[in-house]
Amino acid sequence: MTVTDNSINAAASASISLTVNGEQHRLELAADTPLLWVLRDHLGMTGTKFGCGIAQCGACTVHVDGRATRSCMMPVEAVDGATITTIEGLAPRRDHVLQTLWLEMNVPQCGYCQSGMLMAAAALLDDIPAPTDADIDARVSNICRCGTYPRVRAAIHRAAAARNGGQ
Amino acid sequence: MTDVLLNRRQFLVSASVVAGGMSLALVSRTASAGTVSEADTVAEFSPWLSIAPDDTVTVYVPTGEFGTGSMTQVPMNVAEELGCDWAHVRAEFASARRDYLEGGPYAIGSQPFFTGHGTDHARMPYALQLGASARERLKAAAAQRWSAAVADIQARDSVLTHIPSGRTLRYGEVAAAAAMIALAEEPALKPQSEWTFLGKASPAKLQLPGMVDGSAAYGIDVKVPGMVYAALLQCPVQGGRLRHHEPEAVMKMPGVRAVVTVDRSGTAGSPVTAKATFGLAETAVQSAVAVIADHYWQAKTALQALPVAWDFGEGADWKTEQQLYDDALARLDEPAAMVLREAGDVTAVTTGRAVAADYLTPYCDQAPMEPLNGTALVTSERVDVWTPCQDSQQAYWVAIDETGAAPEQVFVHRTLVGGAFGRRSFSEDVRMVVAIAKQYPDVPVQVIWSREEMMRQGRYRTLIAARMRAVLDAHGMPLTWDARACQAGNPMVSLPLGFADAVYAVSGAIPNVRIGTTRHPYHILTGAYRGPCYNSHAFMVETFVDECAVAAGADPLDYRLKLLADWDPAWSNCLRVAAEKAGWGKPLPEGRGMGIAIANWPMAGMKQAGSTVCAVAQVDVSRDGKLTVHALDVTFDCGRFVNRDAVLAQLEGGVIYGLNMSLSEEITIRDGAVVEGNFHEYRLLRMADLPARINIHFDALSGHDRFAMIGEAPVGPIGPAIGNAIFQATGKRIRSTPLLKHDLAWG
Ligand code: FES
């Protein structure tokens, strides 16, 4: 897939390749475009959210080569060639243990921050299978204005227990 | 209730078919509705309800969804009586346009299109009745099909069963026939004791799956073919005007298509009398410039490069927020412009111990996580607007007013809302979107506010200053309470709630009461903020009562119980249970304190009304002034609940919102402009910042027959409970928020 904007400023334009949720993309666009807007505007994948644009809130969290990354301040040229996973690609059938528990425990309120929450939590569980409260505090520092924090924390602990018990 | 189902596109063709003792009237479609094929047509039972051949039940909900679950609650209310399988139920947004054009089919209860309030005392019985009516019509259709008596037919789990023969039909199989039937008489609702779903089950929000896999569509996720993007900049000082800009400087930048300016003179005006929920007075555009480009990042980049000069206007004379505070406080030296409540004579008592203090709560930003945005396509034929609004009727009339288009030409497409908390009530954002898009006609334009633009161009929580004075009798109880406020908000958000109707003012416990207010808005624009004004008044009143208790040498819990002795006992019960759960009265180590507070939204002045919430806070304050909130024990009385987990979620969220508001939120001003632009400057609580324990107790529910709204009430008592706990810990009385701004060092 190639997306070209009508740039007349060739100097700022770059040719970028990305693998997003297993699909390869080639794009011609301004090199400083944040990954967030590449995903949302150029690739039409709107699950990744814009909240602050300055890497404060975590709504835009995706996995870049497996690491939780706030995509709103990540210039696309810095992730050229990278493998990206977004909320749409977290689990093909919406059956990641966190998604299952998020549904069971009614975690989201408005839901806007939740893709970022889930992506941060998923990366945490991959790195630390049985996170402590302090691990969660440190690694899931996303903002939720609706105040879903108690449920997010509880769901992460339950997910860890389910995964570890299931092994 | 009898004409609930009289759809005006249907008419009676024959009356009084009697089956099984139920009197029926057959109805048919008008010719213009065309022929109806039973096999493939979704049958409309009412503008609120349709059933498809595959059994899918669609409920058209006027109250939208921004996180509280009303798009699930209203269908739940319908499903209870309809007897359908919940797995077949979907929710859709009801159309404000249809409501207007068809004479108000959704105009049930107050503010019918305002988000939330799925258990509104008028809408809830209406939805139950819709379900009951549709159920009886389905039974009647089955009775006709089988030539059987309606009384022999049972409706349950989306299946109609003829009891004597065991024959069955799915709802979808007779829905088209049933929708043609009008009942001569509305069925009675079941008593609440027979509910099998409401109050029993806590189903997840219908929109939840999309929220965990990224497919849920908020306003910012709207994609319309050919859509372009706009980035927006309004005058940094609210009320100022664009003086000069140089579009040529950016027109050749990548992707840029247009630079447009916006001001009030562009508003066309509604061709008919507007019926906007909140009126149009608070929806005027601020002077602005916007860049339209192929992609948002291009628009934003070009906007940053655009040379712009402003006339800041008079607002710029306010150098700091402190000048505004000082001005508002100085206005309290004068008698209040409006006396809101008066009992006895506060001036008659001249002897006794006096307690007097001033209080202040600042401007705050609602800061929902989804930035303001909207998409509009304006052509000569019609206007389409996609918006994450809080009230689609408001949005509809704002769009009509801005374009001057006829109401039938305007289509507002509501989306899920990424948080609102009042910020999206008035739809001045919709006006801005339309004002920009109409200058780039025939192309869909999506306008996205940057976080900085949104936070600095807020419609803030009303700034309120108040002065209170009480004279205590020999036992320390108040003989007089004289309170006046200066509310620096627009008239829509200068509300008396929790002040004029503060429970201590109306309970009769204080013989002489005078409560008054002066409205004095500054150039800083205000709007609804979760529990408007109540959230400030609760802090002021509950801090003041605590001061009276201390002056009387009384325990703050006992003091409140005494003041409320002759009031609705549910209040005292909330106080007692919260205190008991928190371990009130046990000795505490040095530097630790416990505080209590109680408030009610939106009916503090009435018994058995609204939602009462009581909080007990436990805090530690170190000698050098570091505050730690360890625990919050919260009790509440909303009467009863129909979805326990949804109520719990609102309490959890509301407590955290109240905590954030009280601890750290304040919008500050430099030369008339708002300083805070993003979350590094305007601190929102994160997981690591929460108290170790937030305990929500259901034990104080009165069981009274109401399902009062629960989203706003918990925001009120949290701040004063913490402030009162700080006093117990340190001896320092905090009379303004944010609490963390104060030096709490002691000893
Ligand atoms: S949008 Fe990226 S961290 Fe907030």
Ligand code: FES
């Ligand atoms: S669920 Fe609304 S911001 Fe987190």
